[in-house]
Amino acid sequence: MQKLFFIFLCFVSFSATAQKDNAKIYKFTYQLVYQSDSTDVYSKQVEDMLLFTNSKESAFLSKNGFERDSIIQELKNNPELAANGINASMFPKTRFNYKIIKHYGKDDFVYYDKIFKDYFMYKESKKSIPWKITTETKTINGFKCQKATTSYAGRDYTAWFSNEIPITDGPYKFYGLPGLIVKISDAKEHYVFELKKKATVAKMPSVVDNSKPIYEVTRATFREKMNEYKENAVERISQSGFTLNDEYKAQVRAKLKKRNNPIELSN
């Protein structure tokens, strides 16, 4: 049995000292174009992803997920809104519930994700994504970029980073290059992240919901649980008290069958 930790307190609070007077907090918006069904090029979907960084630590998460959490928080503070016709089905939805917290000076980054209704986290070493930089350069969205490559979880990636933004970060788990990754894509172009917007914000958002238990596991266990859920989604949904008719069950199965192309293919 896995060793478990229950974390009721947010242990990833962004320390106040990190926010020195001159350290601006940036919000970079990446557009993610992904193909959810590897066999169907028409299954391409688009979602905006956000990278918040105070140049020491960063948080990467989906824009819709971030907005949903903000609305839920807002509703808790101001339930009048709920009475005026907001309900859960109106919340923005995302395919990507993960949140990635990186400390540039540390060797590990932390990955948070949700499987159905449960929250999990694991730590992963920066070294699991080793970069090779090449001499190829290109201008992307106004930035002079240099090409770097890596392989991670069954995909080969090409990243374009720019030292013009001297932040050693990027979308998803990718970081550690001498400049922000402006664009990164796997060889099949199933996952393409591209920087679209830059803005500054007043403070780092608290992205981890500390009111719910978080199970700390290893990456291997997390992937195993995720696969179990995919195989058994219909039953898991039933367990939570919903009654699904056969038609709906078939729909859920068909839907999951089409979502056959996660960003991480292997361990």
Add this chain to the structure above:
Amino acid sequence: MRVLFCISCWLFACCCFGQTTISGQIFNEKNEQLQGATVVVSAVGEDVIRAYAISNETGAYEVNVSATLDSLQINVSFIGYAKQTKIIANTSQKLNFTLVTSTEDLKEVVIENAPITKKGDTINYAVNSFKNQKDRVIADVLKKLPGIEVLNDGKILYQGKPIQKYYIEGLDLLEGKYNLANNNLPANSVSKVQILENHQPIQLLDSLVFSDRASLNIKLKKDITVTGVARLGSGFSPFLWNVNVTPMLFSKNKQLITSYQTNATGKNISNEIKTLTLEDLLDEFENNTEKRDWVGIVELFPPSFSEKYWLDNNAHLVTANYLTRIEKDVNLKVNASYINDVQRQIGNTQTTFFTPTDTINITEITNNSLFTNALKSSLIFSKNTKKKYLKNTLTFDNYWNSQRGNVLLNNEQILQEAEIPFTNLSNKFKLLTPFGEKIITLQSIVTYTKSRQNLHVSPGQFEDIFNAGNALDNINQRVTHENIYTNNRVSFTKKIKRFTLIPKVGFSLLHQTLDSRIATFENNQETVFSEDSQNDLQFTQTSFYTTLLSQYEKETWKLALETPVKLLLFDRNDALEASRTQDLNRLIFEPKLTVKKDLNAFWKASLSMNISNDFGDLDQLYYGFILNNYRNIQRYNNPILEKVSGNTSIGFSYRNPVSSLFINSYYTYANTQQNLLFGNTVNADGTSKFGFFEQDNTIQTHSFNIKASKYFSKLKTNITLGSNFYIDQKDQFLNGILANTTTNSILFQGKLVTNLTDWLNITYENNTSISNTKFENQRFDTITNQEHIGNLNIFPSEHQFIGLDLTYYKNNISNQPQENYFLDFTYRYTFKKSKIDIELNCRNLFNSDQFRTILNNAFSYTQSSYILRPRQVLLSTKFNF
């Protein structure tokens, strides 16, 4: 060998190129160590980075450079600081940097590829640039638009989230049922698809309540579009059909969708226009517009499994939905449907009534015909502007239902004929309007229903009551029931710190009149029986209510307290006998407390307690007899029923997502005190009389539920096991004797689901229930019901589906098991390009001809059989036109 090669390569690299190491620390002006700064090394005057490092927590860095260059350019940069450049000799060295703060901002992101045209919150997709020859309907094109996804069931998602409204030319004709349009509107007739981001359908809330949901709007090329869909199916034994033709029309200001459906295959057509959303169902309940049948023929108890095996029908449905835009933001919608259905029921029932003194047996051989003729219509006016949201729904329903039943009761032929018409006219009004800084919600409902029902039974029954024991040729019951109801309320929400308060104030009035008489006809001459068989009643319930819902939330605690106070006024007026008039005024308080607490990551606990009051309605308040059906006559010689229930429920749940184990359990106890005791008298011929007796009594029920499920990942199998125990204890009168009745039941459920491969999945489900009843000291036979269901679904390819369903039912009482087997087979083939489906469906392959079941309750046990639909084969196709 390989190792050797690697070592030689490394040696070679070292000898020929060598490496220099530059290391040091990076500080700011205040001498603080900077972590995360980038150190990049390039050839002098070049941009290309040859080597790099990122400073660690102590600001230290180390960068290794190949030694081919004489000198190096080293750049250190960090957000918020000015970039520093040094040119150094290419030798290993220590080099510290002190960065100086800078206010210079980062360069702006310049987007080179323009997206699909976007204006404000509206995204426009030009359909022509996404469409190819294969695409026939708009759904085909939608699938290809980036960001838009169409699920198998037709649900449209924008950025993974269901769209909230599907407009055609800005009009919302179909509400949630947009499939009808989406799958049938030719792609050729559409010019643009628009996504309205952050769309708030209630305009008044637009600036107040942020909406993150998107809506979709279809822009048509032509002013008028006419299109449709058809499904045709036919089969045999006996001749079967299933037809659905749905033509439609769209124009800029008017939209129309009509449908004609008919079948004789056991598909209950009324489901097609049934209210499905929970919100609407609650509405219907609150409206007091439910159809109430005072009389009827004795129907057969339907089998507990799917109606496709037993529903013998011949049904037709016509429906039309029409929308017209009166002016901007003001719409008028008309929805109307008409159903004509004939259903037949054939079977027989043997009932044994146990009384403390005797056992009475009756046998009925039943042949029933049920005729449904129903018109349902509604007129919806909506005004949706920035200052006001107003929706008014006017509904008119009319039923002309009738029933005819032939029953052979212990070899005596009895004919029953019932007419059960029903009329409902109701109006529902909802207004949201700003009031100061708040938005106030006003709701008002007014309904009127009328029903004039008639039951004719020949030969006549209950001669002892009506004709001093002499045979009657026939007996006729007439009931006229009228109902006027109104409910009006106002509400808003207030938040104080961690408390949320939702006050609500309202007033409701329900006025009913009941007029009934029992008569016999002789040569078309009506003879009305004594006053005992007549009612002329008026019953008024008035309620003034106010309620406050207080919610409190903190960390792992959630509390909700509802504190409704109601003043209820009941007034019953009997025109036939002034002494039966009753006034009852009650001020009631019905608090409800719910507490939830997360004990730890695995365990959650909940507690709920409430007190509720119930009062008898008119259907338990008439003094004169009413013949409900040929063998049941009823009257209530009692005051208004008053019932106070205290309910307590405690629940625990355990969930461990890591080991995939989930357990849920709860226990409920209810204690009900009431002023009337239920009683029943069974006559020797099986006919019975129900009634209440004035006597305070208590009903106690206990129920315990537990359900556990676990997933076995190696077997790709989920197993769920559940159980339910239920006990109730109450007093009853049977044939004048007061008896204590205890009912016990235990239910076991098991379910196994396995998805062995992508193309095969198997489900097995079992439900077993065991129940018995104790009547004073007499224990009745235990009844065991078992149900086993197995499904095998095979997907040999993307176009094909094969399904096998096997069902086994067993009903066992007194060691007389009754068994039924069913096997269904389905094969479907989809022609992907032309979107035509062909389906072969074989139902009831074992040709089980009747379903036998046994039921029991406190004073009877019933064996019945129901004639099922014979084996049938149906071939059907679906296409668009």
